[in-house]
Amino acid sequence: MDEFLVTPDPDDPRLTQSVTGIDETGQPVETRVPMERPLTLYLNGQEIVTMMTIGDRPDCLALGYLLNQAMLRPDDVIDGIDYDEELGVVVVRTPVRTNFEEKLKKKTLTSGCAQGTAFGDLLDRFEAVKLDKSAELRVSWLMSLSKKINTQPSLYLTAGAIHGCVLCEEDRPLVYMEDVGRHNAIDKIAGWMALNGVGPQGKIFYTTGRLTSEMVIKCVRMEIPILVSRSGFTAWGVELARQAGLTLIGRAKGKRFLCLAGAERVRFDTSDTDVE
Amino acid sequence: MDEFLVTPDPDDPRLTQSVTGIDETGQPVETRVPMERPLTLYLNGQEIVTMMTIGDRPDCLALGYLLNQAMLRPDDVIDGIDYDEELGVVVVRTPVRTNFEEKLKKKTLTSGCAQGTAFGDLLDRFEAVKLDKSAELRVSWLMSLSKKINTQPSLYLTAGAIHGCVLCEEDRPLVYMEDVGRHNAIDKIAGWMALNGVGPQGKIFYTTGRLTSEMVIKCVRMEIPILVSRSGFTAWGVELARQAGLTLIGRAKGKRFLCLAGAERVRFDTSDTDVE
Numbered sequence: 001m002d003e004f005l006v007t008p009d010p011d012d013p014r015l016t017q018s019v020t021g022i023d024e025t026g027q028p029v030e031t032r033v034p035m036e037r038p039l040t041l042y043l044n045g046q047e048i049v050t051m052m053t054i055g056d057r058p059d060c061l062a063l064g065y066l067l068n069q070a071m072l073r074p075d076d077v078i079d080g081i082d083y084d085e086e087l088g089v090v091v092v093r094t095p096v097r098t099n100f101e102e103k104l105k106k107k108t109l110t111s112g113c114a115q116g117t118a119f120g121d122l123l124d125r126f127e128a129v130k131l132d133k134s135a136e137l138r139v140s141w142l143m144s145l146s147k148k149i150n151t152q153p154s155l156y157l158t159a160g161a162i163h164g165c166v167l168c169e170e171d172r173p174l175v176y177m178e179d180v181g182r183h184n185a186i187d188k189i190a191g192w193m194a195l196n197g198v199g200p201q202g203k204i205f206y207t208t209g210r211l212t213s214e215m216v217i218k219c220v221r222m223e224i225p226i227l228v229s230r231s232g233f234t235a236w237g238v239e240l241a242r243q244a245g246l247t248l249i250g251r252a253k254g255k256r257f258l259c260l261a262g263a264e265r266v267r268f269d270t271s272d273t274d275v276e
Numbered sequence: 277m278d279e280f281l282v283t284p285d286p287d288d289p290r291l292t293q294s295v296t297g298i299d300e301t302g303q304p305v306e307t308r309v310p311m312e313r314p315l316t317l318y319l320n321g322q323e324i325v326t327m328m329t330i331g332d333r334p335d336c337l338a339l340g341y342l343l344n345q346a347m348l349r350p351d352d353v354i355d356g357i358d359y360d361e362e363l364g365v366v367v368v369r370t371p372v373r374t375n376f377e378e379k380l381k382k383k384t385l386t387s388g389c390a391q392g393t394a395f396g397d398l399l400d401r402f403e404a405v406k407l408d409k410s411a412e413l414r415v416s417w418l419m420s421l422s423k424k425i426n427t428q429p430s431l432y433l434t435a436g437a438i439h440g441c442v443l444c445e446e447d448r449p450l451v452y453m454e455d456v457g458r459h460n461a462i463d464k465i466a467g468w469m470a471l472n473g474v475g476p477q478g479k480i481f482y483t484t485g486r487l488t489s490e491m492v493i494k495c496v497r498m499e500i501p502i503l504v505s506r507s508g509f510t511a512w513g514v515e516l517a518r519q520a521g522l523t524l525i526g527r528a529k530g531k532r533f534l535c536l537a538g539a540e541r542v543r544f545d546t547s548d549t550d551v552e
Contacts, residue, residue, distance in 0.1 A: 025544070
């Protein structure tokens with residue numbers, strides 16, 4: 001697959017807005033900030049959640065959210081995804097009532113929140129995932145990926161206050177998605193993979209967000225064996241990564257990084273003198 | 277009120293964990309990472325949500341969450357808050373069934389998610405809040421607050437991957453709370469204020485997190501007229517702040533900042549030569 005098949009579009013006027021204010025000296029300034037819009041997701045006739053999103057790729061976000069929350073299974077047939085920009089509504093349609101809808105119907109009387117319910121399911125399925133043990137991450141790829149991703153024109157560079165996730169292969173960033181919600185960015189990648197029939201084999205997942213439990217769970221659900229972040233870790237994120245056999249790399253900045261789980265996949269192919 | 281009445285405790289062994297891994301040269305390293313635990317919140321007999329939290333001050337978090345989500349009203353009487361550390365459960369008890377419980381009972385059949393329901397209510401009440409127009413923010417206070425907060429021993433400095441919120445008055449940080457969830461940190465402050473009978477008069481709210489719609493809505497609900505962040509803005513965050521008459525300051529780093537709403541409260545009391 002080619003580099004940067006999908007990239008952010010910092011020039012898209014629907015994604016950022018110019019606002020005026022003052023700076024620390026009281027002088028007027030103009031700056032760009034990312035948009036943030038409510039998007040309400042339905043699975044057939046069932047209202048699932050209202051997400052705050054930058055608003056691009058609602059089809060990927062909707063499908064990825066349902067997959068990553070285990071509300072849809074990868075083998076569920078999708079009839080279509082309808083998006084109404086004006087209403088801020090996206091509807092994922094399946095030919096038959098999904099397993100999740102059945103479950104929710106039974107559970108609403110005891111639990112008010114669909115997300116709580118789904119979170120339990122996430123952990124139930126977590127242990128069944130077998131991540132590819134033969135996958136590897138060369139340190140030279142990691143250095144190259146960091147540089148390519150951080151210099152790619154993005155909403156982050158234009159407007160800040162946004163998270164990015166990048167699906168990578170060896171030293172090539174393939175699909176780069178951004179969103180004001182860090183979980184939206186990972187969900188958009190999951191949705192894009194499902195819509196385009198791209199599997200997890202040989203993939204590396206890069207995120208600007210922290211390596212919390214939910215980020216690790218989502219990566220494992222997507223069956224991607226290597227997760228890299230320029231941010232830090234939480235203890236439960238590390239513990240879950242170790243349980244799942246996920247390679248977990250954080251604080252990846254410049255030529256530095258820490259690997260706190262799955263170090264057996266890391267190949268030190270750069271000479272020591274290359275490392276600052 | 278005195279400076280730093282409440283501060284993070286980076287030495288509390290329940291809040292961080294030491295983990296081993298390797299660095300970019302393959303050498304073994306040991307580092308500290310913040311804990312992240314599920315905490316399930318009940319309002320009387322109603323399960324509300326499971327939050328991922330660092331785990332300190334569950335009483336403040338529980339009460340603040342319910343207040344900030346408009347599931348409790350400020351005048352609701354609280355019988356008690358029970359926390360079971362082993363089960364990871366916190367229960368807020370009220371003498372009578374709350375307005376929210378009544379509403380949820382009616383709504384569960386049409387909407388699966390309590391949070392979506394509550395979010396609508398948040399915006400309904402938003403317009404009724406009148407923020408104190410006479411409040412002011414001196415630039416000298418802002419410089420002093422940033423310095424004091426950023427040099428205070430914290431989980432952020434010890435373990436990273438955490439957000440902080442600080443309730444301030446003039447140039448004094450009063451209550452500093454941290455959490456792996458940025459909204460948990462603001463909710464803990466709201467809960468602390470309610471439990472200690474501290475009102476919003478003369479207060480300034482500082483956060484390390486981004487100035488998104490939800491952050492602005494929560495600050496307005498808490499009736500604090502000035503919100504400061506070292507992170508950036510979203511467009512809807514700016515728009516809501518302007519609607520509410522909130523002073524919104526972001527990208528506050530060193531001596532620099534941007535004010536994108538409510539600039540009339542800012543007093544430029546430092547001489548120009550002080551500003552780099």
